[in-house]
Amino acid sequence: MKRYISAYFTDEENLLSATKILKEKNIPILDVLTPFPVHGLDKILELKDSKLPTVGFIAGAIGTLFAFGFQTWAFVVDYPLFIGGKPHFAIPAFIPITFEVTVLFAAFAMVFAFLFRSRLGFGAKNKIHDERITDDRFLIIIDADEKDDHFEEVKAILELEAAHNIQLKENN
Amino acid sequence: MYVSPIREPLIKGQKTYSQITKDIVAPIEGKPGKAWYMGLTLSLSAMFIGLAMMGYTVWQGIGSWGLNRTIGWGWGITNFVWWVGIGHAGTFISAILLLFRQKWRTSINRSAEAMTIFAIMCAGIFPLIHMGRPLLAFFVFPYPNTRGLWVNFNSPLLWDVFAITTYLLVSLLFWYMGLIPDIGTMRDRVASKTKKYIYGLLSFGWTGSVKHWQRHEKLSLILAGLAAPLVLSVHSIVSSDFATAIIPGWHTTIFPPYFVAGAIFSGFAMVLTLLVVTRKALNLENYITLSHIESMNKIIIATGSIVGIAYLTELFISWYSGVEYEQYAFLNRATGPYWWAYAIMMTCNVISPQLLWFRKLRRNLVFTFILSIFINIGMWFERFVIIVTSLHRDYLPSSWSMYKPTIVEVGIFIGTLGIFFSCFLLFIRFFPVIAIAEIKTVVKSSSEKITKNES
Numbered sequence: 001m002k003r004y005i006s007a008y009f010t011d012e013e014n015l016l017s018a019t020k021i022l023k024e025k026n027i028p029i030l031d032v033l034t035p036f037p038v039h040g041l042d043k044i045l046e047l048k049d050s051k052l053p054t055v056g057f058i059a060g061a062i063g064t065l066f067a068f069g070f071q072t073w074a075f076v077v078d079y080p081l082f083i084g085g086k087p088h089f090a091i092p093a094f095i096p097i098t099f100e101v102t103v104l105f106a107a108f109a110m111v112f113a114f115l116f117r118s119r120l121g122f123g124a125k126n127k128i129h130d131e132r133i134t135d136d137r138f139l140i141i142i143d144a145d146e147k148d149d150h151f152e153e154v155k156a157i158l159e160l161e162a163a164h165n166i167q168l169k170e171n172n
Numbered sequence: 173m174y175v176s177p178i179r180e181p182l183i184k185g186q187k188t189y190s191q192i193t194k195d196i197v198a199p200i201e202g203k204p205g206k207a208w209y210m211g212l213t214l215s216l217s218a219m220f221i222g223l224a225m226m227g228y229t230v231w232q233g234i235g236s237w238g239l240n241r242t243i244g245w246g247w248g249i250t251n252f253v254w255w256v257g258i259g260h261a262g263t264f265i266s267a268i269l270l271l272f273r274q275k276w277r278t279s280i281n282r283s284a285e286a287m288t289i290f291a292i293m294c295a296g297i298f299p300l301i302h303m304g305r306p307l308l309a310f311f312v313f314p315y316p317n318t319r320g321l322w323v324n325f326n327s328p329l330l331w332d333v334f335a336i337t338t339y340l341l342v343s344l345l346f347w348y349m350g351l352i353p354d355i356g357t358m359r360d361r362v363a364s365k366t367k368k369y370i371y372g373l374l375s376f377g378w379t380g381s382v383k384h385w386q387r388h389e390k391l392s393l394i395l396a397g398l399a400a401p402l403v404l405s406v407h408s409i410v411s412s413d414f415a416t417a418i419i420p421g422w423h424t425t426i427f428p429p430y431f432v433a434g435a436i437f438s439g440f441a442m443v444l445t446l447l448v449v450t451r452k453a454l455n456l457e458n459y460i461t462l463s464h465i466e467s468m469n470k471i472i473i474a475t476g477s478i479v480g481i482a483y484l485t486e487l488f489i490s491w492y493s494g495v496e497y498e499q500y501a502f503l504n505r506a507t508g509p510y511w512w513a514y515a516i517m518m519t520c521n522v523i524s525p526q527l528l529w530f531r532k533l534r535r536n537l538v539f540t541f542i543l544s545i546f547i548n549i550g551m552w553f554e555r556f557v558i559i560v561t562s563l564h565r566d567y568l569p570s571s572w573s574m575y576k577p578t579i580v581e582v583g584i585f586i587g588t589l590g591i592f593f594s595c596f597l598l599f600i601r602f603f604p605v606i607a608i609a610e611i612k613t614v615v616k617s618s619s620e621k622i623t624k625n626e627s
Contacts, residue, residue: 035189036353036612037385047383050390056398074314074322083326096331096409100338103398107342111349114391115376118384120352124377131360133380134353136189 002171003145004030005154006129007163009138012038018161019044019140027154028143033133055113056106063105067098144168180463182276182618187458189612196606197361199454204601207453215593222587225580226301234304236580242573243563247581248302250555251588254438255295256336256410257431257551260403261439262288263343266350267399270392275618276467278610279459282354283450283600284443285347290595291442292340294588299332301584328412335409342402346395349388352378353609407435414558420501421562424489430482434551437475437521440468441547448541450600459606462535469534472547476525479554483522497567505561509574513557520550 009015015038022029023044032041071094075081080088115121133139140163142154155166187195229236239246262285269277300306312333314323323330356378359371378384411431414422444465451460490502505514524546533539560575599605 032382033380034382034385035193035357035380036609037389038382039613041382042386045382047386050387052387052390053394056394060398070314071325075325079320079322086326090326093326096328096405096412097325097334099401099405100331100334103342103402104338107345107395107398110391110394111345114349114387118381118387120376120378120384122376123373126377126379128360128379134357134360134378135193 003168004171005142005144005151005166005168007140007142007158007166008130008132009140009161009163010136011162012041012138014161014163015138015140016040016044018158018163021157021161022142022154025153025157027150027157030141030143032141033129033139035134035136035138038138052110052113056110059109060102060106063102064098066105067101068094071097179618180461182279182461182463183611183615184458184461184619187615187619189615192459192612192615193357193361193608195456195458196604196608196611197358199600200358200602200604201361205453208597208601212594212597215590215597218586218590219594220587220590221583222585222590225583225587226297228580229301229584230306234302236578238576238578238581240573240575242566242571243560243575245559245563246575247556247577247585248298250552250559251585252295252298252302253410253555253559254552255291255298255588255592257407257435257438257555258442258548259288259291259295259339259343259439260407260432260435261443262286262291263339263346263399263403264436264439265443266346267396267403270396271400274467275614276464278614279461279464279606280443280447280468281610282347282350282603282607283447283605284439285343285350286599286603287443287446287592287596288343288439289340289347290592290599291439292336292343293595294592296336296340297584297588297591328409328416331409332413335406339402339406342395342399346392346399349391349395350607350610351603352376353380353388354604354607356380357608358604404432407431414562419562420495420497421505421558423498424486426482426485426489430479430486433475433478433482434521434554437472437479437525438547438551440472440475441544441551444468444472444540444544445548446596448537448544450605454600454605456606459611462537465537465540466531466534469528469540472543473525473528476521476528476547480522483518501562501565504565505557508561508565510557510561510564513553513561517550517553517557520546521554524550 009018012034015032015034019029019032019041023046029045032038032045034041072089075090076088119126129139129141130137140158144151144154151168158166183192237246237248239248262281265277265284266281269281300309303309312323312330314325323333352375355371355375359368359375359378362368362371408428408431411427415424415427417423447460448465451457487502487506490498493499505511524543527539527543528534564575565572
């Protein structure tokens with residue numbers, strides 16, 4: 001059984017300053033749910049940078065090598081055709097397809113990496129804390145240990161930043 | 173945050189977050205009006221005409237089209253290039269304008285991207301049926317086969333296969349990833365159990381967690397970075413279908429940039445055609461404001477002028493090159509039997525957008541709507557002129573010929589218009605037309621409350 005404190009904000013400015021204070025006091029924040037990306041929030045929470053660009057780069061590089069290599073193999077090694085005395089290894093002519101395949105690989109890899117890492121996908125069942133989160137509420141979930149004074153302390157901070165509905169909840 | 177004191181608000185009417193959600197979701201939650209049903213009936217009928225004509229083409233063969241030995245590409249390829257061109261605005265808006273941090277794109281990117289996907293689908297139909305035997309269309313992909321052959325990687329027609337397929341798939345991914353949070357909003361709002369279940373499946377289990385948003389933002393940025401050169405590559409490759417041929421009138425190096433500018437030009441025209449009506453019909457005037465329309469009109473005048481310069485450059489170079497075949501091709505374009513198509517193209521694409529230098533006209537909805545239709549027509553004729561007038565005068569005068577479409581070709585074109593508008597009408601009925609989550613990020617910096625500048 002795990003206990004947590006949840007509270008709602010109606011404005012992202014309050015949310016930002018509340019998380020900042022909580023972070024300074026070393027109170028562990030489990031998650032923040034917002035209706036839209038709040039800029040700067042990931043910095044305050046000290047989230048690690050996403051590695052999606054790296055995934056995209058690697059997959060793109062594989063795409064480049066695969067497309068260029070395959071065209072070269074097909075036209076130089078497997079089935080060299082003489083077409084008006086033109087070279088078999090026609091680099092410029094291979095570039096467009098190489099580019100397209102690079103983009104295709106990178107895009108698919110990043111989207112799948114994003115979905116996989118975030119545990120999102122067709123029919124995925126994630127806990128929806130509140131239906132207003134996708135509308136206009138900002139929800140903060142804070143880890144609560146056994147002591148009650150921790151709750152009081154957090155509550156005081158949150159109330160200062162106009163949070164609503166500050167509750168201690170239990171998670172089975 | 174610095175807010176320019178003279179900048180117009182992007183969102184009018186002092187909206188709160190929940191009002192934004194409510195306004196954008198309203199057309200989906202409410203019952204569709206008579207106009208929607210009429211529009212859908214009309215476009216579905218058009219679609220069925222097209223499907224019948226496509227069936228007829230496949231059954232009877234390509235001989236049912238007006239093509240002949242001299243003019244092997246007629247309406248079919250004209251329509252293909254036209255639709256691909258229209259499909260360029262969506263990704264331009266969502267990718268290139270994202271990289272340039274243009275906040276006004278948030279109101280229009282969703283619908284423009286949807287339009288892109290539908291347009292590319294329509295475009296894909298034409299090469300497919302033009303092959304004559306669509307069931308063998310998979311021959312264009314390089315798969316190991318009993319013939320022991322590979323496709324020709326040196327051919328721009330094959331590059332097209334890769335470019336258009338990639339463009340369709342990447343646009344689809346980009347669009348759908350952007351939709352996920354908004355489908356989440358729909359899931360949390362709808363009352364009916366079935367709807368909630370379906371939106372739940374489609375929302376991919378979106379929760380709005382800060383880590384997901386962080387990744388989502390990164391993903392959008394990098395996808396935009398990939399999609400931006402992709403848009404430019406697609407029409408460059410389409411133009412190579414012509415530019416690498418040695419037909420006078422096609423064989424020019426100016427084609428790639430000229431086609432890309434033309435594509436964005438026609439794409440924005442189609443976005444305006446749709447949005448001028450949509451914003452009114454769905455009561456979204458506070459989100460797609462006159463300043464959005466004006467911004468799009470500015471892009472139209474910029475790209476339209478590039479197209480105009482390209483036409484004039486082509487004319488000049490054909491004379492300056494001293495090649496008599498080129499000279500004849502362009503003289504014949506302007507004064508030959510297809511002079512009327514050339515005249516329509518010049519009027520619609522070069523002269524009419526210049527009227528947008530007047531601010532009054534840029535902000536006039538009726539004028540914008542009519543002009544956007546003119547540009548759609550003009551850009552269709554541009555492709556018709558390039559394809560048909562270049563082909564109809566062969567090197568041998570005995571092969572000179574004329575081209576007239578048959579009812580089958582006209583029917584197929586009407587059919588793709590039907591498919592396009594049916595898809596769009598269904599889209600605005602079931603998905604948020606404006607990116608709800610994205611527009612909430614700009615409301616603090618660009619709403620009326622902040623800029624206090626009414627105009």
